[in-house]
Amino acid sequence: MLEFTEGSHTHRTTLFVEVILPLAISRNYTYRVPLEMNDVIAIGKRVVVQFGKSKLYTAIVAAISEQAPAKYEAKYILEVMDEQPAVTLKQLAFWQWIAEYYMCNTGEVMNAALPSALKLASETKITLNKDHEYDRALLNDKEFLITEALDIQPELTVSDIAKLLGQKTVMPILKTLFEKNVINISEEVSQRYKPRRRTFITLHPLYRDQENLKELFSILEKRAPKQADAVLAFIKLSRHQKNITKNELIEESGAADASIKSLIEKEIFIAEHKNISRLTYDEDEEAISNFVLSEAQQSALNNIKEQFTKKEVVLLHGVTSSGKTQIYIRLMEEMISTGKQVLYLLPEIALTTHIIERLRIYFGGDIGVYHSRFNDNERVEVWQKVLRNEYKVVLGARSAVFLPFSDLGLIIVDEEHETSYKQFDPAPRYSARDAAIYLANMHKAKVLLGSATPSFETYHNAHAQKYGLVELTERYGGVHLPQIEVVSIVEETKRKTMQSHFTGVLMADMQKALDNKEQVILFQNRRGYAPVLICKVCAYTPKCINCDVSLTYHKSSGKLHCHYCGYKEDSPSVCPACGSTHLEYKGFGTEKVEDELSVLMPDVRLARMDLDTTRSRNSLQNILNDLEEKKIDVLVGTQMVAKGLDFADVTVIGIINADSLLKYPDYRANERSYQMLAQVSGRAGRRGKQGKVIIQTYDPLHRVIKQVIANDYSDLYFTEMEERKSFKYPPYYRIINLDVKHKDPDVLNNQAEYLARELRQHFGDRVIGPEFPLINRIRNYYIKSIMLKFERDAISIVKAKVIIRDIITQFQTTKLSKGCIIQPNVDPY
DNA sequence: AGCACGCCGACT
């Protein structure tokens, strides 16, 4: 046949593809390629496949072969979605590495990597069958209810119906309705990415001639004055801008849509429909790079470049406010001049418009931004632009490591110690910092890690000469490090100078700053009002019904919240156990700090920044804007305030209770506390003025506090490292945690013990536990943790992981382990 | 992740 002449031999060959499904399943599945798709099928393209009875998914082609599977009949691919592969070969290899290293499935990696608009899944839609006559009186109550609902809303999903009927199992009912020909059941895949379209208007070239234009006006003014207005508005707009959309024209002229339409019909206006990008930025900002590096910055930059000739990864250890960003900018400029791409990773919270705008000054439209506050369509557009190599620089949070880079030259991981680089909740439990190093390796690119308080892992690698190390000890522009004052809460309580949770010292310094029209940040590492509510009579404490935690009282909602599962209940006014009205709030969070301060300083403009106040899309940015515009005098916040805040007029920082950090029962508590305190302190007095930090604590002589005051990170490092070594912790050892979960605590105990025994057979006393973690029940699952500690060099971690995987697989086939969930967490933070 | 099948308690 004619249409078969142009192609290759593949026309006659039946092809099979192995695809990755966006699900937590352990292997790939094989589908058959219809002959007519032979020419378009390719690795990395998305295909639509049916998986199971009815569900349709977008899968990624991972391999193509001519070999038919022996044991089953492969289903056909339904559709090839892409003209060009959406995922590169490098990415597929990267996904594979993540899945192996972090002990999860490729499908889970795919889920994290692809913007959801690129992986549409079908949804079951229920509609009325209008072609069939039936008597509704013959239906039972529930069936009748469904038809009634479909009269009002013609299309319902399965979960809509579950909600409607108030029960979980609805499929049998829908099935009988379908068999009675009352309803249709269909699987619909919606193309979720929609380009944004606008209509652009231009004037017919005929009217570029002044005479013709004059004539046109004289006609229009008489016959259609509204249309004349529209033409006038067009001419006015065209003086300032090149592209004019129909909407802009309507807005400017006040003319109706119909007027414009008739002008288009008369061919006076020419309309053109175009896809436009959602990723706009102000083109008026000319790219300028006219800053001068200080001597210290310049020598650090030279040093980094020198190190890059010998090392793949370099750590830039620079104190807060040392001007690391400017060094990054110079490096990025040099890299993109060679034509390679740059990835600049930042913690989500630090990715504010402030830093984006700052980089736009230098890179203009060449810079792409990628983070979780972007909506799906925006993310797809960034993805596609990276794929087409239209960005030179990508600025992004954790998940930006998954973008389809083709030729990376440099990855910068700023604030590399940040724990938010590690994903916790759903697998893949990956570290974007560590993954970035692997990714760079694949691209033969360099990695620059930047931090004022490097993670011990990184610092250790730098000291071991594995990474290059560049130190920058001078603050930019000669800004002094803040003065740190430690205030003993015990002392002040004795002297009765405490005002609720504020020491006299803090109150006085806050007042002084406010008198000078300066700003204050207060840090309290806990959100909500009070973490524990306790009955003074019977000591009853309200607990979460799903988790092993006490509920936190939130004053703003008047409810008790669980911070682990989201459960909420009304706060009781009498003790549910004994009926007493003597209920006491114990402990305090940001809400209470804010509340108390508003009583003590009623004239102060207060704001709060924590998870609860920054949930919606723009709320974080709004708070930061208000702070910048000095609409806020005092900002109370959780760890968030330690990151990415850079405001000249913040001169006083108060740490309400340092002990909550220091007392944390974790081997990293000291490292974390130091990082936290140093990072918060770094926010004080950035430009021109020396700032002041007040640390309130019950334990002013604590070693870590002394080290923070002395600004002696290496002292902290060397003392802590001794302990890490003797207790077999990272960076000397690698840790893999296996969290075992089960609804029944007894089964969990037995099975976790059994699993640990199996592991011990291979790994001996490298296996610790199982032990109950700090919180031993979350969302109704009891949890036990098994920890594996591997010495760094003596054992192949790759082989160990294969063995662990085998043991887990083996374990899951045993009858008694039914219902057990095992979650591996490699390199837990 | 969905969805079907099968077993078991609590209702008409």
Added chain:
DNA sequence: GTCGGCGTGCTC
């Protein structure tokens, strides 16, 4: 008895 919960296994 039957309905609906829930556990278990499978999907190319």
